[in-house]
Amino acid sequence: MLRLATNLACRLSSTLVRANQQCLQRQEVIPRAFSSLPGLSLSCNPGILAIGQAITAPQTRSLTKFSMQSGKRKSVKAVLKRFYRLDWGEWIRTRTGRHKHLWRKSAKAKRRLRQHVFVNSTQAYLLDKMVTKFWRMPKFYVNDPYRPYHSREEFYQTKKRTDQC
16 A cells, blocks of 8 residues: 555656645645645645655754753764864864775775874864864863874974973
């Protein structure tokens, strides 16, 4: 029965798309006969035509600007999982595919995959906006493996020690 309804919905899809477009132009409601079919949902909203599970919503990792309880901004958890912020403001990430098909990769490729890479300035600016002030401040962890990378002594602006003449 569901298969028959799905096939019927697929055959009607081109007709319904046209009906949906005409509905948008005239600002009318789509007839109830079409909207009561199983596995089919239509509305007069722009661009909404869903047939079963064929059309899915795109992924979103949106920022909550005001939480319902406290009214404060929230950090995007996906950013905290995938990226790490160094004390001097740069974000690093691991390479994609670092655990996949290692048996077919050369030793050089495996070594490259173990290394972290910097994100570009546009991405760093975006990531800074996606986390709260707490995550932008320096963190002090016990036995931090990133400890040597938290300082940039070669740059004047981020130098911590004074040069002695």
